[in-house]
Amino acid sequence: MPERCGQYTITLSNSPTILGYAAVGGKKEGEGPLGKRFDAIFEDTHLGEETWEKAESALQREAFTRALDKTGLSKSQVQLLFAGDLLNQNIASTFGLREMAIPLLGQFGACSTMGQTLAMAATFVDSGAADLCGAVTSSHFCTAERQFRFPLEYGGQRAPTSQWTATAAGAVVVGRGSRGVRVSAVCVGRVQDLGVTDMNNMGAAMAPAAADTLYRFFTDTGTVPTDYDLIATGDLGLVGSRLCRELMEKKGLPLGENYTDCGLLLFDRDTQDVHAGGSGCGCSASVLCSYLLPQMESGALRRVLFAPTGALMSPTSSQQGESIPGICHAVLLTSGV
Amino acid sequence: MPERCGQYTITLSNSPTILGYAAVGGKKEGEGPLGKRFDAIFEDTHLGEETWEKAESALQREAFTRALDKTGLSKSQVQLLFAGDLLNQNIASTFGLREMAIPLLGQFGACSTMGQTLAMAATFVDSGAADLCGAVTSSHFCTAERQFRFPLEYGGQRAPTSQWTATAAGAVVVGRGSRGVRVSAVCVGRVQDLGVTDMNNMGAAMAPAAADTLYRFFTDTGTVPTDYDLIATGDLGLVGSRLCRELMEKKGLPLGENYTDCGLLLFDRDTQDVHAGGSGCGCSASVLCSYLLPQMESGALRRVLFAPTGALMSPTSSQQGESIPGICHAVLLTSGV
DSSP states (O other), rough: OEETTTTTTTEEEEOEEEEEEEEEEEHHHHSSTGGGSEEESSSSSSOOOHHHHHHHHHHHHHHHHHHHHTTTTGGGGEEEEEEESSSSGGHEEEEEEEGGGGOOEEEEEEGGGHHHHHHHHHHHHHSSSSSSSSEEEOOOOOHHHHHHHGGGGGGOOOTTTTTEEEEEEEEEEEEESSSEEEEEEEEOOBBOOOOOOOTTTTHHHHHHHHHHHHHHHHHHHHHOOGGSSEEEEEEEEEEEEHHHHHHHHHHTTOOOOOOEEHHHHOTTTSSSSOOEESSSSSHHHHHHHHHHHHHHHSSOOOOEEEEEEEEOHHHHHHHTTHHHHHOEEEEEEEOOO | EHHHHHHTTEOOOOOOEEEEEEEEHHHHHSSSGGGGGSEEESSSSTTTSSSSHHHHHHHHHHHHHHHHHHOOOOOGGOEEEEESSGGGHHHHHHHHHHOOOOOOEEEEOOHHHHHHHHHHHHHHHHSSSSHHHHHEEOOOHHHHHHHSSOGGOOOOOTTOOOOEOOOOEEEEEEEEOSSSOOOEEEEOOOBOOOOOOTTTTTTHHHHHHHHHHHHHHHHHOOGGGGGEEEEEEEOOOHHHHHHHHHHHHHHOOOOOOOEEEHHHHSSSTTOOOOOOOOEEEHHHHHHIIIIIIIHHTTOOOOOEEEEEEEEEEOOHHHTTOEEEEEEEEEEEEEEEO
């Protein structure tokens, strides 16, 4: 059952288990270091749809359907879907999952959404509120660029600190099982805002949120970074992950060799022209489902702290002079024992 | 503890209790039938802020602060906030609650958000995942009009089927208590989309979702509409609530005298020029907190099924030819006995 552990962390003792998962992505993601590990790569960024927004919905549908197929269970057995994305009014999720006929709880955590949806699904299963839940999220380079920045046709120059929004989706099905990766604890993020206003430097805006959540999680659980096989923040990229290291060092809990960031794993920064790394809800989601979970199932990793981060601004808030608030939700994944 | 009841409903047996609640609104809401029951009415739709979006954030802050004050507890005791709104990337919630330093899980259910946030808060408390949670939502006529429809300056003519977005916020604090209104069950909505494309007729778009959720809830719990003192859908307004009645009659569970809709309660349709009624996340939220909960505390109502509805489209999805998907989350509130 879910229990409080320290001031901020929730431990899950009823073994909510990841029964199935899948990652799907676009052409560029397929050319990256994890490309071959994806369940499907779509060379056509439209996925045969008329618009990029509909293509992003298709990514969610594809990811969820493939994740569910692997469990051998049917749609009608999934009692709740937790899903979200970066688009205004969460339309990638709503339209992507509309036909599933599964009760849906829309989540918004920007690029931290995979952490949030997974945390919710696991907590609901652990508590008995549901037996089987799905957690789904996506992003699409073309929908995000035109919504948050510029029309693609404008061909705007990208800053060195900018990140590349992944065209990808990840989906996880959580239920009860005797084997498989378990969600053992979650630590929900607090909004952190140190006043960064540069929309081309999301990593810097989100780093304090990552450090805040990691620090609270370690303190609550009485653990230190070396207690984990891997700590993977989401979407901080090169700039943000360096800042996160600095902040954790100042807090007396330095991150070591076992620390990485999903934004650094998805693309090859040397050859793929993504500047500071990957971003978007689909980045950490697809890294989780193409790399982290398989590594855990193979036994290469046993204790992984997955901590995706999100920047909670909108173009409107930025135009109105607001800074960029960040958030980070951490999920402890364990396997084996 | 949360338990499944039938195929879709979750019952909460650990008595998650509403310890505090508050409704705040704008000038027009203050002039409506519930105006005197609000905790605060702001004559200035800017609430002293520079923009309407910041004013909407202020509404959330005001509602939550007042709800919490009534509990006698402090911010630091609230372990989780579930909050959402209609604005792109949930900025009313993020910026409104940023300074609280409370872990935040952004929710998106459009105008059903008060049902969703309350359901989440109650389920988390019931399960032991948290001891004290907040559920907050808001809408603002001026932010919604310019985001979803036209700039206010354009002075667009409104259709008879259109509804008036409430400038209001509601907040509920859920914990464990020996007295007070309890959240006894929740039924999460499925997306329903019968192909309505008229953005000026949200009631029609959302009615099938309301009927779907109400039907599933009654079937799961083996109850009928007359078992409740009041059934209040959210924001269907005149057109949608009539359709909901028709649909429920066809399903063999006709709604009677004890059925109403929050969109019909907030404004006086005869004198306030709101056409089909009120809408917006703040509509059902403020009706809940200014009218339903006080009526339950006074003993006038004992079993209330609160079922706010949301339309999950965005301007982008509508421009791309998509229809308007609806959703409805039901929450069973009980008092006394």
